[in-house]
Amino acid sequence: MSHFIVYIDLCIFAIFLLSQKASCIDPQYVACAPRYCGGHNITYPFYIQGLQESYCGYPEFQLTCTNYTYPVLHIPDNDYIIQEINYTNRSLRVYNAAVRSPHQSGCFPPVRNISLEPDKFGFGSVSNLTLLSNCSAQLPEELLKYRTGCRGGGGWDLAVAANDTDLSDALGVCNTSTAAPVDLVDGDVGGDKYEELLRRGFMLNWKAGDCSVCENSGGRCGFNSSSYHFKCFCPDRPHVWRCRSDATRVAHNTRPTRKTSSV
Ligand SMILES: *[C@@H]1O[C@H](CO)[C@@H](O)[C@H](O)[C@H]1NC(C)=O
Ligand SMILES: *[C@@H]1O[C@H](CO)[C@@H](O)[C@H](O)[C@H]1NC(C)=O
Ligand SMILES: *[C@@H]1O[C@H](CO)[C@@H](O)[C@H](O)[C@H]1NC(C)=O
Ligand SMILES: *[C@@H]1O[C@H](CO)[C@@H](O)[C@H](O)[C@H]1NC(C)=O
Ligand SMILES: *[C@@H]1O[C@H](CO)[C@@H](O)[C@H](O)[C@H]1NC(C)=O
Ligand SMILES: *[C@@H]1O[C@H](CO)[C@@H](O)[C@H](O)[C@H]1NC(C)=O
Ligand SMILES: *[C@@H]1O[C@H](CO)[C@@H](O)[C@H](O)[C@H]1NC(C)=O
Ligand SMILES: *[C@@H]1O[C@H](CO)[C@@H](O)[C@H](O)[C@H]1NC(C)=O
Ligand SMILES: *[C@@H]1O[C@H](CO)[C@@H](O)[C@H](O)[C@H]1NC(C)=O
Ligand SMILES: *[C@@H]1O[C@H](CO)[C@@H](O)[C@H](O)[C@H]1NC(C)=O
Numbered sequence: 001m002s003h004f005i006v007y008i009d010l011c012i013f014a015i016f017l018l019s020q021k022a023s024c025i026d027p028q029y030v031a032c033a034p035r036y037c038g039g040h041n042i043t044y045p046f047y048i049q050g051l052q053e054s055y056c057g058y059p060e061f062q063l064t065c066t067n068y069t070y071p072v073l074h075i076p077d078n079d080y081i082i083q084e085i086n087y088t089n090r091s092l093r094v095y096n097a098a099v100r101s102p103h104q105s106g107c108f109p110p111v112r113n114i115s116l117e118p119d120k121f122g123f124g125s126v127s128n129l130t131l132l133s134n135c136s137a138q139l140p141e142e143l144l145k146y147r148t149g150c151r152g153g154g155g156w157d158l159a160v161a162a163n164d165t166d167l168s169d170a171l172g173v174c175n176t177s178t179a180a181p182v183d184l185v186d187g188d189v190g191g192d193k194y195e196e197l198l199r200r201g202f203m204l205n206w207k208a209g210d211c212s213v214c215e216n217s218g219g220r221c222g223f224n225s226s227s228y229h230f231k232c233f234c235p236d237r238p239h240v241w242r243c244r245s246d247a248t249r250v251a252h253n254t255r256p257t258r259k260t261s262s263v
Pocket of ligand 4: 086087088089
């Protein structure tokens, strides 16, 4: 009989301990679990608007998970779809969302000049493709090969690599131009290649506070934009830089929580 009572007591004690532990896990740590979007795990320094809290990343690194199928990064004044993301070397391969929207061959919505915040993003391997429109009706013979197949209708008339010697002639007969970053390889001339080039995308590097010290101590990184401070969210509470070493064990026992909404 007494054995039985001791057993019950132990059970209650264990349940009490477990629930204590569960309810003590810091909500910011829970909120900043990586979230899946279109084949990618999104985590610091990025966060998905509506799926993760803004303190899980930096304001400039806000993504949207469009239609729950692909992560989109907004860099003034364009939307870029993320094709690849590598947190180790802090690089992204992106392409302009304009080529994804419904369009007739060669005629898609405007691609605008990109403007990077140099302290946040830098170009990886890129050259520019100059897109030209409002071109004169009579094009000189040497420019015909740059035609995109979309004339009038608000699309781009010509696409010329920014290092092409014909570019100055093209700028002379067209009134509007935009430079679109691309990964040019040899033989990429001709306006008929431009949709393929834009779809291939280009590399970006990002700059943000290093997360590895916090992550290796069992934490999840974040940023407080009102105090403008890097945060290391740990199972016990937010820390400045890294979790206490005894928090690591708890972290490994904690599965990323699938939350339905955190808005
Ligand atoms: C995303 O994270 C989950 C859980 O850690 C893992 O199983 C999956 O392979 C990851 N996916 C990618 C694309 O990294
Ligand atoms: C969203 O996904 C649905 C189903 O996959 C598709 O029919 C629809 O066209 C998509 N919408 C956009 C804006 O991509
Ligand atoms: C980073 O890794 C990606 C593959 O995920 C690779 O394509 C890219 O060249 C690498 N960038 C640097 C700067 O090493
Ligand atoms: C990310 O980049 C690192 C360093 O360049 C490389 O070793 C690693 O394989 C890349 N990861 C992926 C998933 O491509
Ligand atoms: C491409 O154009 C952008 C401005 O639109 C500029 O910042 C960048 O330096 C250019 N890149 C090259 C390789 O010329
Ligand atoms: C280009 O601009 C010039 C001067 O503003 C104008 O005369 C010409 O009609 C414009 N051409 C086109 C195709 O818009
Ligand atoms: C052509 O130029 C006009 C102004 O001259 C501008 O409003 C219009 O957006 C341009 N068209 C394109 C496709 O860029
Ligand atoms: C894009 O930038 C180029 C050079 O920086 C400039 O000549 C052109 O007018 C810009 N285009 C638009 C649409 O702002
Ligand atoms: C333009 O740059 C690309 C990639 O760097 C190169 O392959 C191509 O030969 C260059 N074209 C000219 C005309 O310099
Ligand atoms: C951010 O910092 C401010 C001021 O220190 C504090 O009041 C606020 O609670 C912090 N927010 C988060 C999400 O930690």
